[in-house]
Amino acid sequence: MTGTALKRIAPQLLALAALVGLVSLFYPGFLSVSVNDGRLVGPAIDVLKRSAPVAILAVGMTLVIATRGIDLSVGATMAICGAVAAYAVSAGTGLPVALALAIGAGLLAGLWNGVLVALVGVQPFVATLILMTAGRGIAQLITEGRILTFTDPAFAFVGSGTLWGLPFPAWLWLALAVLTALVMRRTALGMLVESIGINRRASALAGVNAVVLLIAVYMAMGFCAALAGLVVTADIRGADANNAGLWLELDAILAVVIGGNSLLGGRFSIAASVIGALIIQTITIGIRLAGFPSEYNLVIKAVLVVVILVLQSPRIAAEWRYWRDEARRKREAEGKGTP
């Protein structure tokens, strides 16, 4: 990682560190890790695992938001994909086919959104609202209104297995984030995505194939939603069309925003978004560990998010720089005054 990239995610890293410190005050054992049966165990490991759905969604959402779009349908898409996988596994297709079907469903959902946004020209908010509403219905049709449970241990591994000591979902989001970031920055994709987000018209005029790129980005989002759907479905060993991924689209958008990415599109950082997802999960688990009654959870979470966003806002940053420079000037002036 180069210096500029590190500088970009510094506020998010600082926020995360501060949060971890805060939680540790209330619950000193937060960072303690023990080995149990070849697995690392501890609250922090739990954060890594529980972050998976939102972190995976945040990877795709970062790209969508970079194109100046938004995808509200990812929670519903998660439910569809989970239902498809559970249905296929219980029908005895075998895991590979079930996974492929689920991912295919996610890509299809992305294609639908992408076509509406890029070809038909519907505003992303409205376009994805359609699938957000319809998606749960589709998932319910697949599960026939029940919670579709399964017993396939290989599928369950996706949600709760352990690989090289760490929970499998943690590996999954880490790998996805690293791979996506590499593909974006080692090819020209990242720049092209940013350019259509900043100025689609000018980009198209310069020969950027904005339509295809937009559809591809929404399909990538669909792919991420499928992965996230698989993780939550595998974790509870059942597809719950009503609750799988419920409201997670909002957490994913929040993670991207905490990651300092502008909702107006353009420059993006996947690393920062993923750290944003970690921050959200640390807050959720931290509040529980700190022993607050559960009815406080959402309110405390909201307060912490507001504090983080305010501290990160460019205006506050400019003020802070100003005061720092003032103080430095004053010090220097005093330094000159005394021979």
Next chain:
Amino acid sequence: MVLSIRSLTKIFPGTRALDGVDFDLRAGEVHALLGENGAGKSTLIKCLTGAYQRSAGTVRLDGAEIAPTSTVEAQDLGIGTVYQEVNLLPNLTVAQNLMFGREPRRFGLIDHRSLRAEARRLLAEYGLDIDVDRDLGSYSVAVRQIVAIARAVALSGKVLILDEPTASLDAREVQMLFKVVRGLRDRGLGIIFVSHFLDQVFDLCDRVTVLRNGRHVVTTETDALDRMALIEHMLGRTLRDEVLHNPPPDRGPRPEMLRFTGIGRRGVVEPFDLTIGKGEVVGLAGLLGSGRTESAELLFGLRPAQTGEARDESGKLDLPGPRAAIGHGFGFAPEDRKTDGIVADLSLRENILLGLQARRGWMRPIPRAEQNRLADDYIRRLDIRTSGKEKPIGELSGGNQQKAVLARWLAMNPRFLILDEPTRGIDVGAHAEILHLIHDLVDQGLSILVISSELDELLAVSNRVIVLRDRRHVAELTGAAISGEGIMRAIAATEGAPA
């Protein structure tokens, strides 16, 4: 003397935007404020309107020292401002805009009848008879401009500042506006007029003040000043006169490279034929709205043509969209740089390479070393002034943005380049540089279509000029027939006749 400024200084961290500037405004004069980008015109105006507080110096209005801290305070003191982008509310009616904040009231409620009557009375003074109940946004920029002036004068009434008021008006609208401005001058207002258009300055203004690098250069009666002297004052160096006022070299008949026949689209441009020679500059002249830009958009496939076809020596060319046009070796630098040209938050380097990268495809990124080499090369060749190639292009000046858009196309090595208003909103120095550049490119064999509303510019670069009127191509001038008078006659010849 209605306004008297003495040794006005404004210091920003690192720069002196204004450095001891003196400026006087008489009652009943139109006083032009001129200077290149960065000369300090806007800073001076902002110090007057209360947007900035001056660092030193005095400003006296009718003999009393003033230091407004907000535009409202400046307005109450008597200084009104109208900007290029009219600062009114397009979704309110004309009457509401005129009377905003001082609506006549009856029993505490707005009295709509006297509101309308008052608005009509105000506009009548400007010879404007329009429906004051319609939304302001439904009227042309010129009308909005006059409404803004009427409001500013009604609110302030001593000094009127017009900041680039004519930038988006066509010739007739400009005259309409000037009539209003002259009327206000005769009523005794002091008017400060900021504009890029020297012709308009000579047409309208009684006196001229030139600023350069934050300093006062000269103030003089307009009659006592000729064009070249004025430009010299602004640039501080002699403009290469031959660039602006000599015809382009006679390049002789050029071998035909592209032939467009019957290209048209209903309601946009009537079908027209156009041939482009290799190494030739073709100019498109016409008034605003005559179909110049639309013609170019059809040629580039930006709007699909309904009729006609394009051919080169190898055969028929399909033009379903910009990507296809780029594939045929076309390039298009649009008129509105901000919305259609630059990608503001990307760096200068990325903006230069965007087109090339898009053509190569995302799988084949241009290696970073190659990117740096290309960007540095074009920054040097086109003399783009920047503190570095990683600077976001939105932070560069208009002229440098335009050069970067040109660099983007040149990096793709096109054979046919369309330049729509390539020097709009660019200061005089960069203007001459871009005209020079056009000559150089054509000498290297590039063919260029130039759209411009500045006659001088067309005369300076074109080997052939095509004149448009009312969405039709009405005349083609070649060789000796190309002259300002010839073009204007071609535009006027059909003027008044039914379309």
